[in-house]
Amino acid sequence: MKTLSRRRFLKGTLHGGAVTLGLPLLDVFLNDNGTAFADGTPIPTRFGTWSWGLGMSESIFVPKQTGAGFDLPEEIAALASVQEHINLYTNFHVFKDDAPNLCHHSGWVVLRSGIAPMTRENRPGETIDVAVARQLGNATRFRSLSATATGDVRDSFSYEGGNSVNAPEWSPLRFYQRLFGEDFQDPNAETFTPDPRVMVRKSALTAVQEQASKLEKEVGAADRQRLDQYFTGLRDLERRFDLQLTKPDPREACVVLDAPMDLPTGLDADLVAKRHRMMTDLMLMAVACDQTRVFNMFYASAFSATTKPGYDKPHHTATHEEAVDSELGYQPNTSWYTRRAMEEWAYYVNALANFKEGDGSLLDNAFIYATTDQSFAKIHAIDGIPMFSAGTAGGRVKTGLHIDGEGSPGCRLGFTAQRLMGLDIESWGDKSNNTSSEIGEILV
Amino acid sequence: MKTKQLLLITSLTTALCSASSLADEGMLRDGKIGYVMTDLFWSVYQTEDASQECPRGFNDGPREQFEELFPYHEGLSVEETQLKQEIETWHPSTEPDGFEFLEVEGELSWGLNLDGEVGPNDFRHPDGTPGIDNEVYRAVGCVIGFRGPDGVEYIFQNKAIVDERYNRMMIELSGVESLDNDDAVTVTVYRGMDRLLTDATGSKVMPGGTQRVDRRWGESLIREVNARIVEGKLITEPMTDMVIPWQNLRVPSIQLIRDARLVLDLTETNATGLLAGYADVDTWYYQLIRNDSTHHLSNGQISGISLYKALRRLADAYPDSETGDNTAISTALDIKMTQVFITHPKPLGGD
Numbered sequence: 001m002k003t004l005s006r007r008r009f010l011k012g013t014l015h016g017g018a019v020t021l022g023l024p025l026l027d028v029f030l031n032d033n034g035t036a037f038a039d040g041t042p043i044p045t046r047f048g049t050w051s052w053g054l055g056m057s058e059s060i061f062v063p064k065q066t067g068a069g070f071d072l073p074e075e076i077a078a079l080a081s082v083q084e085h086i087n088l089y090t091n092f093h094v095f096k097d098d099a100p101n102l103c104h105h106s107g108w109v110v111l112r113s114g115i116a117p118m119t120r121e122n123r124p125g126e127t128i129d130v131a132v133a134r135q136l137g138n139a140t141r142f143r144s145l146s147a148t149a150t151g152d153v154r155d156s157f158s159y160e161g162g163n164s165v166n167a168p169e170w171s172p173l174r175f176y177q178r179l180f181g182e183d184f185q186d187p188n189a190e191t192f193t194p195d196p197r198v199m200v201r202k203s204a205l206t207a208v209q210e211q212a213s214k215l216e217k218e219v220g221a222a223d224r225q226r227l228d229q230y231f232t233g234l235r236d237l238e239r240r241f242d243l244q245l246t247k248p249d250p251r252e253a254c255v256v257l258d259a260p261m262d263l264p265t266g267l268d269a270d271l272v273a274k275r276h277r278m279m280t281d282l283m284l285m286a287v288a289c290d291q292t293r294v295f296n297m298f299y300a301s302a303f304s305a306t307t308k309p310g311y312d313k314p315h316h317t318a319t320h321e322e323a324v325d326s327e328l329g330y331q332p333n334t335s336w337y338t339r340r341a342m343e344e345w346a347y348y349v350n351a352l353a354n355f356k357e358g359d360g361s362l363l364d365n366a367f368i369y370a371t372t373d374q375s376f377a378k379i380h381a382i383d384g385i386p387m388f389s390a391g392t393a394g395g396r397v398k399t400g401l402h403i404d405g406e407g408s409p410g411c412r413l414g415f416t417a418q419r420l421m422g423l424d425i426e427s428w429g430d431k432s433n434n435t436s437s438e439i440g441e442i443l444v
Numbered sequence: 445m446k447t448k449q450l451l452l453i454t455s456l457t458t459a460l461c462s463a464s465s466l467a468d469e470g471m472l473r474d475g476k477i478g479y480v481m482t483d484l485f486w487s488v489y490q491t492e493d494a495s496q497e498c499p500r501g502f503n504d505g506p507r508e509q510f511e512e513l514f515p516y517h518e519g520l521s522v523e524e525t526q527l528k529q530e531i532e533t534w535h536p537s538t539e540p541d542g543f544e545f546l547e548v549e550g551e552l553s554w555g556l557n558l559d560g561e562v563g564p565n566d567f568r569h570p571d572g573t574p575g576i577d578n579e580v581y582r583a584v585g586c587v588i589g590f591r592g593p594d595g596v597e598y599i600f601q602n603k604a605i606v607d608e609r610y611n612r613m614m615i616e617l618s619g620v621e622s623l624d625n626d627d628a629v630t631v632t633v634y635r636g637m638d639r640l641l642t643d644a645t646g647s648k649v650m651p652g653g654t655q656r657v658d659r660r661w662g663e664s665l666i667r668e669v670n671a672r673i674v675e676g677k678l679i680t681e682p683m684t685d686m687v688i689p690w691q692n693l694r695v696p697s698i699q700l701i702r703d704a705r706l707v708l709d710l711t712e713t714n715a716t717g718l719l720a721g722y723a724d725v726d727t728w729y730y731q732l733i734r735n736d737s738t739h740h741l742s743n744g745q746i747s748g749i750s751l752y753k754a755l756r757r758l759a760d761a762y763p764d765s766e767t768g769d770n771t772a773i774s775t776a777l778d779i780k781m782t783q784v785f786i787t788h789p790k791p792l793g794g795d
Contacts (some may be wrong), residue, residue: 096646100607320743379599432644
């Protein structure tokens with residue numbers, strides 16, 4: 001029985017269109033350990049990002065101990081339930097060299113793109129998720145997906161470069177419709193019928209491409225470059241159409257959810273948390289259904305305006321206006337916001353860890369890269385900016401560790417992540433952020 | 445192959461020798477040395493827990509005052525509340541606002557004896573020198589935003605010096621025979637045009653950078669003054685009116701300091717000390733509120749409305765010829781500079 005291929009379908013025609021009839025997910029599709037499909041194809045590795053705003057209160061965020069079994073100071077106490085699944089990185093630096101320290105901007109831009117921006121409008125390169133998506137995202141319906149818990153479509157840390165921002169999904173209902181609406185093909189459905197609309201679109205696209213290819217021979221170099229960019233987009237569309245015309249592989253963990261209720265706009269911390277959890281659940285189901293293998297979750301923006309019931313200052317305002325309590329040694333209300341962020345980080349990691357896939361979980365086959373914009377937001381500090389990771393990337397990463405970067409570039413984590421995702425790069429980052437040094441302590 | 449290797453070694457040796465001789469030459473060349481400003485902020489003498497200078501605590505800011513003024517503001521219009529306060533911020537008066545303003549009550553202050561006299565309102569320097577004139581300190585010393593290490597004014601001003609170029613202020617000493625003692629040197633104040641040379645963090649300014657003099661927009665800022673160096677300390681004569689290009693939160697503005705003088709400890713790589721004189725009150729105030737929105741003022745609990753009244757009340761120089769009210773207030777600024785090589789492009793022809 002183990003010789004049965006997961007690609008084995010019943011084939012025929014329907015209304016003139018090719019039809020393949022799939023089989024439900026059977027144990028025979030998996031190997032003996034449940035860690036790969038029976039034909040040896042490994043369960044795919046996924047890459048995710050997660051972001052929170054406005055850094056930390058160092059004295060109650062950074063553990064005293066490094067390595068395994070590190071202590072959890074009060075600001076990250078909420079991570080107790082996920083400590084075994086994450087790594088915490090502190091004392092890593094973001095270098096700006098000759099660039100200015102752009103408040104709430106330089107920190108996240110460097111950690112996501114490797115380059116210090118010269119102006120606030122400047123996004124100097126593609127972000128890490130885009131680079132990884134080129135490697136991982138070609139076999140799925142969406143090359144990558146982004147979602148925000150803020151309800152604000154402008155909140156994204158994913159961009160192709162320049163001003164080409166990958167807009168996030170901001171409404172749970174819209175996100176659901178995009179994921180599981182009429183274009184969704186259930187990988188575990190017993191039958192598969194190619195969507196005639198997709199076939200028409202693909203035919204039209206092919207015709208356009210043929211004409212465009214002829215046109216390419218008749219234009220100058222600059223126009224050829226423009227056409228090449230255009231064709232790249234067309235090829236991506238064609239790839240997506242091909243995927244939609246092919247019976248998807250069955251996915252054990254994929255269960256189509258009911259459509260969620262939409263939420264009102266607003267940034268009350270409870271509402272943001274609720275939106276974050278709804279978006280997380282949708283996102284992870286999209287991953288489980290293999291709609292994407294690269295996904296970005298945005299809990300709060302760099303200028304986070306999340307509000308606290310009974311307190312008059314939103315998060316960003318509080319970081320600057322609230323005095324450091326001389327007895328506590330930190331800003332209590334500002335810390336409240338960070339603690340809420342850590343609760344949501346724990347929810348996110350737990351959600352991945354509890355998502356069964358094979359003999360393990362989604363988290364076992366993922367690597368999540370979590371960053372913020374400042375270390376101590378009150379003074380816009382970016383030295384010692386904290387980061388997290390979660391997941392073992394298919395057993396290749398050790399977790400449960402606190403790593404002291406000893407002042408080395410924060411880009412080391414992004415570099416490590418890209419290497420783990422199979423990118424053939426020798427280094428990552430610009431100027432002093434450039435690194436070819438992986439964080440070896442976490443590698444198996 | 446061997447020839448190429450030999451040439452490479454020779455080139456490297458030459459380059460290393462050149463670098464070595466460059467270092468040997470020192471920063472003082474042809475009697476000149478330049479310094480570029482890296483830090484500048486109002487001198488605020490602080491004790492631990494502020495118990496000496498602010499025994500009654502700190503002043504309230506716009507948000508605290510708003511709550512006191514309009515405890516039931518829900519029923520009032522924006523014009524009656526927020527805009528009313530904004531209007532008073534932008535068109536301040538000397539009339540009382542109903543809030544007690546907490547001035548510095550301590551006896552000690554950084555600064556210089558600007559008028560050569562010792563009066564009852566003067567501070568005493570921590571080293572014991574009497575007659576210190578620094579009424580700006582008396583006004584802002586108990587305002588959180590002006591206190592280090594994390595007051596909003598303190599943070600943003602110094603951040604802007606490294607990040608921006610509009611406020612690139614520098615001095616060039618000429619006719620210098622020794623940085624230890626020289627009874628006659630000339631100090632010229634310029635504005636530079638270039639970014640600062642920093643280490644990789646982008647925060648620490650390194651000596652050895654180069655700055656071009658801004659002979660276009662910076663021409664009107666050039667000042668020349670006689671000075672002397674005594675045991676490594678540069679002491680200038682007063683400059684009638686020194687205009688400091690000031691930038692905070694990306695908004696360009698200026699400070700006008702009358703009778704401005706520099707007292708700086710010199711080394712070949714750094715110049716550190718005070719810039720003191722009389723700040724024009726209106727220029728001082730409008731620099732603050734042009735640079736800072738109410739949000740930023742609130743960050744530092746700075747009520748512009750109350751502070752303006754204090755500045756006018758404490759002003760101690762340059763009386764208005766008609767009203768007799770003083771228009772300038774004594775002050776001192778902590779200044780740090782780093783050695784820089786200054787180049788002089790030709791002035792633009794006037795047309």
